Amino acid sequence: MTLLGRFPALTGVDLDISPGETVLLKGPNGAGKTTLLRLCAGLCSLASGQGWVLGHDLSEERRMVRRRVALLGHRTGLYDDLTVAENVGFWAQAAGASHQDVDEALERLSLAGRLADTRVGRLSAGQRRRASIASLVVRRPELWLLDEPHAGLDQQSRDTVDSLVRGAAAAGATVVLATHELERIAVLEPRVVSVVGGMVRSGGGDSEGDAPTDGDRRVS
Amino acid sequence: MGTAVFRDAWLIAGKDLRVEMRSRVGLNQIVPFAVTVLVLFAFALDTDQEALRTYAPGLFWVTVLLAALLAIGRSFAVDLADGASDRLLLSGIDPIAVFGGKALAVAVQLVVLEVLLGAGVVLLFDVTVHRYGLLVCAGLAAAAGVATAGTLYGALVAGLGVSETLLPVLLLPVVAPVLIGATRAFQDAFGVAGAEGWAWLGLLAGFAAIYGVFGALSYGALLEEA
Numbered sequence A: 001m002t003l004l005g006r007f008p009a010l011t012g013v014d015l016d017i018s019p020g021e022t023v024l025l026k027g028p029n030g031a032g033k034t035t036l037l038r039l040c041a042g043l044c045s046l047a048s049g050q051g052w053v054l055g056h057d058l059s060e061e062r063r064m065v066r067r068r069v070a071l072l073g074h075r076t077g078l079y080d081d082l083t084v085a086e087n088v089g090f091w092a093q094a095a096g097a098s099h100q101d102v103d104e105a106l107e108r109l110s111l112a113g114r115l116a117d118t119r120v121g122r123l124s125a126g127q128r129r130r131a132s133i134a135s136l137v138v139r140r141p142e143l144w145l146l147d148e149p150h151a152g153l154d155q156q157s158r159d160t161v162d163s164l165v166r167g168a169a170a171a172g173a174t175v176v177l178a179t180h181e182l183e184r185i186a187v188l189e190p191r192v193v194s195v196v197g198g199m200v201r202s203g204g205g206d207s208e209g210d211a212p213t214d215g216d217r218r219v220s
Numbered sequence B: 001m002g003t004a005v006f007r008d009a010w011l012i013a014g015k016d017l018r019v020e021m022r023s024r025v026g027l028n029q030i031v032p033f034a035v036t037v038l039v040l041f042a043f044a045l046d047t048d049q050e051a052l053r054t055y056a057p058g059l060f061w062v063t064v065l066l067a068a069l070l071a072i073g074r075s076f077a078v079d080l081a082d083g084a085s086d087r088l089l090l091s092g093i094d095p096i097a098v099f100g101g102k103a104l105a106v107a108v109q110l111v112v113l114e115v116l117l118g119a120g121v122v123l124l125f126d127v128t129v130h131r132y133g134l135l136v137c138a139g140l141a142a143a144a145g146v147a148t149a150g151t152l153y154g155a156l157v158a159g160l161g162v163s164e165t166l167l168p169v170l171l172l173p174v175v176a177p178v179l180i181g182a183t184r185a186f187q188d189a190f191g192v193a194g195a196e197g198w199a200w201l202g203l204l205a206g207f208a209a210i211y212g213v214f215g216a217l218s219y220g221a222l223l224e225e226a
Helices: A033-040 A062-068 A084-094 A099-108 A113-117 A125-137 A155-170 A182-188 B003-023 B025-044 B049-080 B084-090 B095-125 B132-157 B163-174 B176-190 B197-225
Strands: A002-004 A007-010 A022-026 A069-072 A143-147 A174-178 A191-196 A199-202
Touching: A007 A033, A022 A033, A022 A182, A033 A069, A033 A143, A033 A174, A062 A069, A062 B084, A069 A125, A069 B084, A084 A099, A084 A113, A084 A125, A084 B003, A099 A125, A125 A155, A143 A155, A155 A174, A155 A182, B003 B025, B003 B049, B003 B095, B025 B049, B025 B095, B049 B084, B049 B095, B049 B132, B049 B163, B049 B176, B095 B132, B095 B197, B132 B163, B132 B176, B132 B197, B163 B176, B176 B197
Parallel strands: A022 A174, A022 A191, A069 A143, A143 A174
Antiparallel strands: A002 A007, A191 A199
16 A cells, blocks of 8 residues: 555556556546556555566665666656756666767757757747657666656657657556546557556556446455 | 665766766756855844854854755655656666765765855954865764765655645754754864864764765665655
8 A cells, every 4th residue: 555645546456567567547537547657666665565577676665676677757757947958867877878869869859950059948838748758768777656747748749759659669668657648658558557546457448537346346 | 784885875966966967966956955044044143243153153054054954855756746756666676776875966066165155254253264174074974974964854754745745844954963063173174263173073973984885875775665
């Protein structure tokens, strides 16, 4: 069980994701998708029960989990007063990545050149999102956790996100994402996991917002 | 723990200082605030020049502490603004390095502030420096003490809706020994009292060392609970 404040955000989660798998978390707003992603990233603690991510115990080894995952959340994780290149460079150095990794990430996310020397605070929402993704790409994570990765993006940036997800999946990384843009992700043939009211149902093709049946397990 | 911790601490400090230089919040807001406080003290005691000279060390350090609250609060606000605090957790950087880097960045800003305010005190309060060595050592040790304690308490209140008001309530009593020790050392350096300045410097260094060790050891647990 995971708590948000004093309230259980997820209860009785029973979810097994294989390495290299792509999983789509589906469910209405407030269902617990973000909490589940943050839990997998080691940013939320388990109030009860057990969980393992990439072989690490979520109760005892959250720091080990964090080193190996990338979480693209609603916020960019960037510093407005630093340029794109400085931001990506900072997170790259923190992860032990090289200058070449930074250049490649900027190129891949169409941020090289003038944009690289622009302060993040002066970028559009789509450009900021791409810069945020670039700062994650340099880490070469084994598990991608993407929370509404298409939200607020223009067509070019949405295509960039799609390319990222396809590239990560093709490279053998595990991808877990929560999005309402189902048709964009369908090409990856993800396993669909429904999250409704803090409960998780795995493998369904059920419609969004369906109430779980009595046979469903409550999930964190 | 090894060279990686020092490298990462340097990385964090460099990032924080670069953000501050670019934003110019320190230059455009914190320094003018501190100078204004000094000038207000001068206005309040203006009729008594001797009192100004006598109390200059204490007024100087009260001003530094008030400005330090702003610098420390901003150090954490910058990380919280767009989720960088989560990224720091996910980066895998040792919490000791995060603590050391943030404390170092705050200390550097405080030293710069002390230099500017020191010039202001000499001009406004008409004091003369008799012991430059003591002045410099006490200034550095006090900055280190305030920065280490401030970084620890800043992390404690970061993310709370009341952090701006809670930080002074928690931190100012804790750094009272720094205020006392630094004031005594500066009294000796300015020649306005017969205080044992070097002995008080020992207190300042001890305070900085204790909070440095305590902060390094507890910062990880603090970040987990934040």
